Amino acid sequence: MTDKPKGRILLSITGFNPRRWHELLSARRDVVLEPDGPADPSIEYAVVWKQRPNLLATLPNLKAIFSIGAGVDHLFADPGLPDVPIVRVVAENLTQYMVEYVCWRVLDHHRQGALYRAQQKRKVWHEPPQAPADQVSVGIMGLGQLGGAAANALIALGYRVNGWTRTPKTVDGVTTFSGNDGLSDFLAATDILVVLLPLTPGTTGIVDYALLSKLRRDNAIGGAVLINAGRGKLQKDADIVRALDDGMLKEASLDVFETEPLPRTSAIWTHPKVFVTPHAAATSDPAHLAPPMLDQMDAFDRGEPLRNLVDRKAGY
Amino acid sequence: MTDKPKGRILLSITGFNPRRWHELLSARRDVVLEPDGPADPSIEYAVVWKQRPNLLATLPNLKAIFSIGAGVDHLFADPGLPDVPIVRVVAENLTQYMVEYVCWRVLDHHRQGALYRAQQKRKVWHEPPQAPADQVSVGIMGLGQLGGAAANALIALGYRVNGWTRTPKTVDGVTTFSGNDGLSDFLAATDILVVLLPLTPGTTGIVDYALLSKLRRDNAIGGAVLINAGRGKLQKDADIVRALDDGMLKEASLDVFETEPLPRTSAIWTHPKVFVTPHAAATSDPAHLAPPMLDQMDAFDRGEPLRNLVDRKAGY
Numbered sequence: 194m195t196d197k198p199k200g201r202i203l204l205s206i207t208g209f210n211p212r213r214w215h216e217l218l219s220a221r222r223d224v225v226l227e228p229d230g231p232a233d234p235s236i237e238y239a240v241v242w243k244q245r246p247n248l249l250a251t252l253p254n255l256k257a258i259f260s261i262g263a264g265v266d267h268l269f270a271d272p273g274l275p276d277v278p279i280v281r282v283v284a285e286n287l288t289q290y291m292v293e294y295v296c297w298r299v300l301d302h303h304r305q306g307a308l309y310r311a312q313q314k315r316k317v318w319h320e321p322p323q324a325p326a327d328q329v330s331v332g333i334m335g336l337g338q339l340g341g342a343a344a345n346a347l348i349a350l351g352y353r354v355n356g357w358t359r360t361p362k363t364v365d366g367v368t369t370f371s372g373n374d375g376l377s378d379f380l381a382a383t384d385i386l387v388v389l390l391p392l393t394p395g396t397t398g399i400v401d402y403a404l405l406s407k408l409r410r411d412n413a414i415g416g417a418v419l420i421n422a423g424r425g426k427l428q429k430d431a432d433i434v435r436a437l438d439d440g441m442l443k444e445a446s447l448d449v450f451e452t453e454p455l456p457r458t459s460a461i462w463t464h465p466k467v468f469v470t471p472h473a474a475a476t477s478d479p480a481h482l483a484p485p486m487l488d489q490m491d492a493f494d495r496g497e498p499l500r501n502l503v504d505r506k507a508g509y
Numbered sequence: 510m511t512d513k514p515k516g517r518i519l520l521s522i523t524g525f526n527p528r529r530w531h532e533l534l535s536a537r538r539d540v541v542l543e544p545d546g547p548a549d550p551s552i553e554y555a556v557v558w559k560q561r562p563n564l565l566a567t568l569p570n571l572k573a574i575f576s577i578g579a580g581v582d583h584l585f586a587d588p589g590l591p592d593v594p595i596v597r598v599v600a601e602n603l604t605q606y607m608v609e610y611v612c613w614r615v616l617d618h619h620r621q622g623a624l625y626r627a628q629q630k631r632k633v634w635h636e637p638p639q640a641p642a643d644q645v646s647v648g649i650m651g652l653g654q655l656g657g658a659a660a661n662a663l664i665a666l667g668y669r670v671n672g673w674t675r676t677p678k679t680v681d682g683v684t685t686f687s688g689n690d691g692l693s694d695f696l697a698a699t700d701i702l703v704v705l706l707p708l709t710p711g712t713t714g715i716v717d718y719a720l721l722s723k724l725r726r727d728n729a730i731g732g733a734v735l736i737n738a739g740r741g742k743l744q745k746d747a748d749i750v751r752a753l754d755d756g757m758l759k760e761a762s763l764d765v766f767e768t769e770p771l772p773r774t775s776a777i778w779t780h781p782k783v784f785v786t787p788h789a790a791a792t793s794d795p796a797h798l799a800p801p802m803l804d805q806m807d808a809f810d811r812g813e814p815l816r817n818l819v820d821r822k823a824g825y
Binding site for chain 1: 602605606608609610612613616617619620622625626628629632634635636639641642643662665666667769770771773778779784785786787788789792794
């Protein structure tokens with residue numbers, strides 16, 4: 194903590210307390226929450242989560258933006274987003290958490306957790322029919338870092354795994370489908386849908402009633418299941434409730450929602466067929482994420498390239 | 510179904526309806542539920558689950574006994590158990606189900622399913638601290654077919670895995686302990702205890718208050734957890750309730766109980782920290798188990814040896 198003769202970091206976070214990030218980043222660079230004036234030349238890096246719009250636009254020496262979280266849609270909501278490289282967070286830890294979450298939720302639906310909890314309440318000793326994993330198809334939308342790792346873990350557990358991506362992609366052991374043309378076939382072969390897509394203009398609201406109604410319902414687990422651990426705006430909350438109520442969906446596990454925190458007035462909170470977590474599937478532990486970010490800044494200062502860059506054109 | 514010129518099968522089941530087994534075995538051999546007289550010479554094989562005591566003792570031509578279920582303690586409760594080979598059921602399917610159950614329950618405790626369900630009831634949007642799997646030690650008592658497969662699956666999910674066996678045993682990636690001498694060290698290094706031991710005079714009641722109080726409670730998941738998917742008589746139900754009530758245990762998933770079905774008067778049914786399933790962790794789907802049994806009978810008739818024999822002396 195002696196001298197930190199490096200460009201300063203602007204930390205711009207909305208929605209949660211920046212204290213922990215401030216503490217961790219400060220160990221190696223000066224960190225500020227607000228620029229010193231409208232054209233602060235001392236700030237060379239920004240670390241952001243839903244940054245205040247147009248805040249970054251005025252910084253003359255900004256060299257790169259680091260996104261907290263794997264998704265970067267929150268960044269593109271800023272109309273004054275400067276034209277500098279954007280680095281997404283890629284942490285082994287984050288992938289690990291997501292794999293745990295997906296396997297946990299797939300197993301809980303497949304192994305009838307809700308039914309057993311209801312039986313226990315009534316002291317009912319009854320063993321319902323139970324299909325083994327190899328009779329259950331899990332379909333993953335999005336086969337990036339997270340979707341690919343989840344696919345491998347599900348295959349190891351014995352599930353049949355399908356995958357859907359925007360452009361054709363091959364993953365060992367996964368039956369893949371792609372594009373608009375492949376979507377219906379993918380859904381018709383899927384019992385449990387896991388959504389891990391990036392949020393782009395092309396995927397916003399993709400998980401709607403029409404999509405959910407194409408899932409395979411006549412299957413070994415007695416209905417179709419939705420698990421969304423990607424982004425809330427990929428889905429239409431009201432369409433999910435409708436699909437649950439009319440039987441298109443049997444159950445759902447939702448970690449993300451159109452509006453977060455999920456409003457207290459939402460029918461999802463109390464829906465008996467939904468399991469809710471508060472955008473906590475893959476927690477971003479700052480203690481794991483901050484040091485590699487600082488390493489990347491140091492490397493970039495030395496002239497080395499940045500890794501895990503966001504494709505601005507594709508939007509993820 | 511033309512001619513079945515083979516020794517008949519005696520099917521002796523208590524506790525559940527034998528109809529399905531009768532149907533499946535009858536496809537290839539004559540099956541009876543009662544011997545034709547006290548010394549029925551036509552019966553050469555018995556397929557049993559908790560057979561009626563002394564029923565098998567009088568059969569002069571009994572060549573082998575096939576146990577439904579991986580555990581065979583139910584057989585040894587018969588004082589008139591004939592001295593013929595005993596074959597245990599070993600089905601890939603059964604192992605698959607058990608691996609699913611163990612991973613499901615470990616994930617639900619580790620990822621705080623009970624807390625999230627309670628939060629959802631109160632519409633609480635709150636992300637508690639969450640350790641990744643590599644900070645959680647799962648300890649498996651019993652590293653046979655089922656315990657070994659569960660260990661591998663948990664390792665693949667990222668957990669640290671300990672194992673305890675009666676006699677020393679080595680399993681890749683598992684830190685193993687053995688015998689009475691190794692038990693305390695095993696427990697002190699275990700956050701989530703998974704019991705998959707065979708039931709023998711030496712293991713009856715082994716999961717008692719003294720054992721549970723030696724588990725590691727000062728850990729990354731806020732307490733010690735018990736998962737019993739082995740046999741109910743391995744545990745003392747009242748000791749588990751006591752350990753839950755005084756904080757030695759944080760939570761438990763129990764698939765088996767001292768008395769089954771679990772009596773309606775048991776405190777376990779309504780205990781908020783226990784998840785109950787009705788001896789359904791690894792369901793024995795007769796459609797998967799009956800054909801290999803019939804194959805073994807045919808092979809034995811041809812003079813080939815039986816596989817998966819029970820060690821009568823060890824009791825499992």
